[in-house]
Amino acid sequence: MAELEVKQLSKSFDGKAKVLKDISFTIKDGEFVSILGSSGCGKTTTLRIIAGLLDQTSGQVIIDGQDISKVPVHKRNFGMVFQSYALFPHLTVFQNVAFGLKMRKLATNEINERVKEILNLTGLGELAQRYPAELSGGQQQRVSLARALVTKPRLLLMDEPLSNLDAKLRVKMREEIRRLQKQLKLTVVFVTHDQQECFAISDRVLIMNAGKIEQFDTPENIFHHPKSKFVANFIGYENFINIGEKVDERTFKTNDLILKTNEELRQAEVTTIRPENVQIVDEPDRENTLRGEIISSEYLGQSFSYLVRTVIGNIYVEEARHAPRSENDQIVLELPVKHLHVLYR
Amino acid sequence: MRANNGKYLLLPALISVALFTFYPIIQIALPTIKDFSTFKDLYGSFFTSTYNVRVLGRTFLIAVITTFIVLLIGLPVSLWIARQKKNLRQVLSILILFPMLTNAVVRNFAWIIILGRDGIVNKLLMAIGIISKPASILYTNTSIVIGSVYLFLPIMITSLIGSISELNIEVEEAAAVLGSNPFSTLIRVILPQLTTGLLTGAILVFAGTMTAYTTPQILGGNKHLVMSTLIYQQAMTLGNWNSASAIALILILVSALSMILMKKGVKLLDRRPDNAN
Numbered sequence: 001m002a003e004l005e006v007k008q009l010s011k012s013f014d015g016k017a018k019v020l021k022d023i024s025f026t027i028k029d030g031e032f033v034s035i036l037g038s039s040g041c042g043k044t045t046t047l048r049i050i051a052g053l054l055d056q057t058s059g060q061v062i063i064d065g066q067d068i069s070k071v072p073v074h075k076r077n078f079g080m081v082f083q084s085y086a087l088f089p090h091l092t093v094f095q096n097v098a099f100g101l102k103m104r105k106l107a108t109n110e111i112n113e114r115v116k117e118i119l120n121l122t123g124l125g126e127l128a129q130r131y132p133a134e135l136s137g138g139q140q141q142r143v144s145l146a147r148a149l150v151t152k153p154r155l156l157l158m159d160e161p162l163s164n165l166d167a168k169l170r171v172k173m174r175e176e177i178r179r180l181q182k183q184l185k186l187t188v189v190f191v192t193h194d195q196q197e198c199f200a201i202s203d204r205v206l207i208m209n210a211g212k213i214e215q216f217d218t219p220e221n222i223f224h225h226p227k228s229k230f231v232a233n234f235i236g237y238e239n240f241i242n243i244g245e246k247v248d249e250r251t252f253k254t255n256d257l258i259l260k261t262n263e264e265l266r267q268a269e270v271t272t273i274r275p276e277n278v279q280i281v282d283e284p285d286r287e288n289t290l291r292g293e294i295i296s297s298e299y300l301g302q303s304f305s306y307l308v309r310t311v312i313g314n315i316y317v318e319e320a321r322h323a324p325r326s327e328n329d330q331i332v333l334e335l336p337v338k339h340l341h342v343l344y345r
Numbered sequence: 346m347r348a349n350n351g352k353y354l355l356l357p358a359l360i361s362v363a364l365f366t367f368y369p370i371i372q373i374a375l376p377t378i379k380d381f382s383t384f385k386d387l388y389g390s391f392f393t394s395t396y397n398v399r400v401l402g403r404t405f406l407i408a409v410i411t412t413f414i415v416l417l418i419g420l421p422v423s424l425w426i427a428r429q430k431k432n433l434r435q436v437l438s439i440l441i442l443f444p445m446l447t448n449a450v451v452r453n454f455a456w457i458i459i460l461g462r463d464g465i466v467n468k469l470l471m472a473i474g475i476i477s478k479p480a481s482i483l484y485t486n487t488s489i490v491i492g493s494v495y496l497f498l499p500i501m502i503t504s505l506i507g508s509i510s511e512l513n514i515e516v517e518e519a520a521a522v523l524g525s526n527p528f529s530t531l532i533r534v535i536l537p538q539l540t541t542g543l544l545t546g547a548i549l550v551f552a553g554t555m556t557a558y559t560t561p562q563i564l565g566g567n568k569h570l571v572m573s574t575l576i577y578q579q580a581m582t583l584g585n586w587n588s589a590s591a592i593a594l595i596l597i598l599v600s601a602l603s604m605i606l607m608k609k610g611v612k613l614l615d616r617r618p619d620n621a622n
Contacts (some may be wrong), residue, residue, distance in 0.1 A: 051518075052521075053518050075524070083515075103529070
C-alpha cells in the first residue's frame with residue numbers, strides 16, 4: 001500500500017471546456033478517502049486518471065514519490081472495483097479472481113493458494129465454480145472486490161461500487177469493505193454521490209464541484225464546519241442567512257435582527273444552520289431568536305419538518321414531536337449560537 | 346389474454362417454412378429414394394465418380410477458406426468500427442452494407458475486370474515486380490474465394506458489430522487494471538465473449554459460400570465447378586433431373602452437418618451456462 005499524490009491535475013475532452021480544473025490532493029498510506037460529488041463534477045474522471053484508464057491533459061499522478069503519469073494502466077498494479085462489477089462473464093468466480101495473478105505469471109500453486117485465501121476472506125469459498133451470471137448482485141460485488149484485492153494492489157480504486165445494490169445490502173457491503181480495508185491496511189479511493197455512505201466509511205472526504213475541490217476533510221469537520229455554500233447545501237444544510245451588516249467579529253445584523261455566532265465572520269457573506277438545529281422556544285427575547293409563522297409541515301417519521309416564514313426569509317425547522325403543530329401557528333425560533341456556521345465561500 | 350397464446354403468432358412463419366422449405370426438399374428427395382436401386386444408382390454413382398467427389402471437396406474447401414479469411418478480415422474491422430463514436434460508426438456500418446445494394450451478377454463482372462489478364466491486380470503485381478507475366482487468377486479456385494470473401498464480408502462485419510457493441514467496456518478496463526496488455530485482453534477477454542457472434546457470422550458465410558451459384562458460375566468458369574454449378578449442369582445442360590436432385594440433397598446434408606459440428610465445437614470452447622447457443 002502506498003501514498004498517493006495528485007498534482008495540479010486538469011482534464012478537458014476534445015479541447016472542450018475543462019472538466020477537471022487544476023486539482024491537487026494527497027492521500028496517506030492506509031487511508032480511506034471518498035470523492036463525493038453530484039454527477040458531472042469530475043469525480044469519476046479523477047478516479048479514471050488515477051487508474052490510468054484516461055490520460056490527463058496536464059498534471060501528475062504520484063505514488064510513493066514516483067511519478068506514474070506516463071505508466072500505462074496495466075503496469076500500475078492498482079485494484080479497481082467498477083459500478084457494473086465488470087466481471088469476466090466467460091470465466092468462473094475462481095478464474096475471475098485468478099486473472100490478475102495469471103497476468104503476473106505466478107506459479108499455479110501460488111495462484112490457487114492466494115485465490116482460495118481471498119475467496120474465504122470475502123465469504124465466496126462455496127461459489128468458486130459458479131459463473132457471474134449465476135450470482136446475485138451482492139455476490140458479484142464481492143467477487144469484484146476479491147479480484148481487485150488478490151493482486152495486493154498498491155491502491156484500491158472504487159467507482160460507485162454500491163450504487164447497484166439495494167439499501168440494506170449497501171449498508172452491509174460498506175461495513176464489509178471498511179472491515180477489509182482496516183484488516184489489510186489498504187489505501188482506498190472511493191467515488192460516490194451518496195453523502196451518508198461516504199461519511200460512514202471514510203477517514204476523509206473530498207467534495208468536488210464543477211471540476212474543483214470544495215473541501216477535503218474528515219466527515220466530522222465537513223459536517224460541522226462546511227467551508228462553502230455548496231458543501232453546506234450538499235450535506236443537508238437548508239437554511240442560508242445573509243450577513244447583512246457586521247456589528248463585531250462574531251455578530252451581524254440582518255433585517256434589524258441581531259445574530260451571533262461562535263465563528264469569525266471575516267469576509268463571509270452567508271451563514272447556515274441545519275433544520276434539526278433550529279429550536280422552537282417559548283421566550284421570544286433570548287439571544288438569536290425571531291418570530292415566525294408555520295407555512296407548511298411534513299411528516300418525516302421521527303420528526304416533523306416545518307417551513308417557517310420570518311423577517312429574514314423562510315427557514316426550515318425539524319422538531320421531534322408526536323403530533324404536528326398546525327399551519328399558521330405563530331412560533332418563536334432560536335438559532336443557537338454554536339450551530340450557526342459561517343460559510344467563507 | 347394468456348401469455349402463451351402468443352405462440353399462435355408463430356403459425357404463419359411455421360407454415361411458410363414448411364411450405365417453401367421442407368415441401369420442396371421432400372419433393373426433390375422422394376424421386377431419388379423411391380426404391381433401393383434408384384437410390385443406390387444415384388448416390389452410389391455420385392460417390393464413385395472422382396470428378397463429383399472432387400467438386401464436393403472443392404466446394405467444401407472454398408467455403409472453409411472463405412469463412413476463415415472473412416473471419417480474419419472481419420474481426421479487426423468490426424472491432425475498429427464498433428469502437429468509433431456513434432455518428433462515424435453509423436456511417437461506416439452503412440458503407441459496409443452499401444455493396445449489397447448492387448446486383449450480385451454486376452459485382453462479379455467487376456471482379457472479371459479486376460482479376461483478368463490485363464486487370465489492375467496483374468498490372469500492380471507486375472509493376473512491383475512480383476511476377477513477370479500476367480498470372481491467371483480469373484477462373485480458378487482463388488478467384489471464387491476472392492469473390493466469395495467480397496460477397497460475405499459485410500454479413501460477417503454486421504453480425505460482429507452487433508455482438509461487439511453489446512460488450513461492457515468496463516470488463517476490458519477491469520482486465521487492463523489487473524495487468525492485462527491490449528493483446529492479451531483481446532485474446533482472453535474480448536474474443537471469448539464474442540463466440541456467439543463469431544459463430545453466427547461463420548455459419549452465415551459458410552452456408553452462403555457452400556450454396557452460392559452466381560459467384561462460382563461467373564468467376565469459376567466451366568473448369569472449376571462447385572456443387573451448385575454442378576447441379577445446374579446436370580439439370581439444365583444434361584437434363585438429368587434425378588441426378589441433380591441427389592446432388593442437391595448431398596449438398597444440403599454436408600452443409601447442415603458442418604454447421605452442427607461448428608456449433609458443437611464452439612460449445613466445447615465456451616461452457617458458460619448462460620450461453621445462448
